[in-house]
Amino acid sequence: MENTVYIQMKRRLTINKSSSMKLGEMAQIIAPERMKDLRQMVVLSKTSDIEKKFIVLDVMTVISKITSRYPDSDIQVIGPSETIIELVEKRRSVPSFLFVLVWLLLFVGSGLAIMNFHEETSMQTMHQKIYWMMTGKINSTPYIVQIPYSLGLGLGMILFFNHLFKKRINKEPSPLEIEMFNYQQDLDQYVVLNKHKESTKYSDDH
Structure with a gap:
């Protein structure tokens, strides 16, 4: 029990490109006091050189790194055996005029879609019939x-x-x-x- 390390990998993480990842950030760890430094062990580095957007980090890679530091450790894996890491670029601020332009396009587009749907289903005629049923009078609007x-x-x-x-x-x-x-x-x-x-x-x- 003194050498037992319990690891529970997280299913999915998102990090900025060019940043590194420590073991304590990608997994929950229960380890003896003398192995507390495992949380600070770097598992993934030099992500800026990776062209892919997603990285699948297998638990076997983690076990290999732990045993290289503590050969006598007994590692118990709980939960998922892989962590999906998404590499994202640092977000840039969107210009205000671009935000307003996209908002107007979505607003006009959704409005036209609703109006076309109502025209195809003769919604105005239906409203006129409902008004006639409620009041007994004919009203075009x-x-x-x-x-x-x-x-x-x-x-x-x-x-x-x-x-x-x-x-x-x-x-x-x-x-x-x-x-x-x-x-x-x-x-x-x-x-x-x-x-x-x-x-x-x-x-x-x-």
Whole structure:
């Protein structure tokens, strides 16, 4: 037990390119007091020379580094055996005019999409029929129906995405967040499988 090291690798991390990564940043470690310096051991360095956006760091690489420092250590791996590391460039500030331009394009584009949908489904005619059913009168511009409908459409979008600007309405994830989570899971699985294919191909060639 005095030489036992428990390691739990994190599934995914994001770091800036050209930065290094220590073992304590990419994994949870329980180790004897004399091995506390393992948390400061550099596992990944010189990332600026790596052209790929994703790196899959296998636990075997971590074990090799630990045993090179402490040959008598007994390493127990808990949880995932790989960590996906995403290398990102340092973010640059977006010019204000570019932000406003993108916002206007999205606003106009979404507005046109909604109007075209309403035109194809004859929404105005439907509102006229609803007004006639409620009042018994014919009105070509039933604002009393159209205005609440427009407000309800905007409110429904807010509730659907579960966000009002940067504020979350409730703790439940929105459908968009679930789709993004599923996409991230599929992407991580692809990166790991692609890494395994490359490793197998390299072994076969040698």
